[in-house]
Amino acid sequence: MTRQPTRRPTDEVHLTDDEFSPPSSLLNLPWIDCHNHAQTLSWEDRERYSLTGCQGMVMVASGYHWTPYKPVEAEDIRFLWDDVINRRRTIERNHFFEARLAFGVHTGVPIANPDDLFAAMDEYCRAEPVVALGETGITPAQHVQSWGLDEQRTVVGTQMELAADHDLPIILHTPNKRPADQPTYRAGVGTPGYEKNTNLTQDPVLTGENPALEAVRMDIDIADEVGLTEDQIVASHADPNNVDFLLSETECYASFTLGYPWLTGVTAADVADAIDRYGPDRILVETDCANVLRTDVRSVKRAILELYRLGVDEDDIRQVVLTNPSAVFGFDY
């Protein structure tokens, strides 16, 4: 034991011969955010990606929150696609990370004339910064107006066919099963932290015991039907409700959204648990940060440290935050 100059023994005496040496290399580990909507965030939010070592990201242009009009028409979605193309390069030049793109047709609201989008989507798939399609996937309940399951199947299947044709991965929006211990907020106001008029949420078109899981099962069935291989699917919003299905019954990647645990209950502990049970090969993490939600750009960086505290090896952390997303989305890290 090293001699100490203190008047009486301190904690230091008990820790100086301690074998534990926190890996400072994790402080500088680059990471990739494989699903966010950074084009909708502020300059300072995007700066936080740089400051926390985010080296690359997939900016997803698929959402109904940002369309100007409801109900939504194909032109509204085209605007979202063009907007992200318009911003991408200037974002890279300002913030130094590599920003790649994903285009998708979300099923969170019906689109009046989706065929017009699919006719154009083929061309968007050829654009150089495009690395994925999505996010999309069967949604149990829509905003403003319902969209039937048959129509949703067609919308998801057509995008999967395009992904197969262009050899691109597709990002699935898998519905979260929200934790049971959610607070009850003031009636009629909506969910604080989520800038969405929840009064406009429609009755579900998919019901049953576990519609959130059933939606994912339907997505995988559609992929199998249209010939998209499961290893081209990145199932975003992995959670305890769907992770066993995804990692034991499919070949998909499971990507954990860490940016808003107050809504989903999903944290680094779920990622550590999945790595422990299934290994790191098909696990990814993402912030899914967007302007409509209280989301945390630093959540993946924080998880890098938290995963180590939870007992995950440094190599496995690197694989989950950097090498897996790099391989899946064609970054060169």
Ligand SMILES: [Zn+2]
């Ligand atoms: Zn998203």
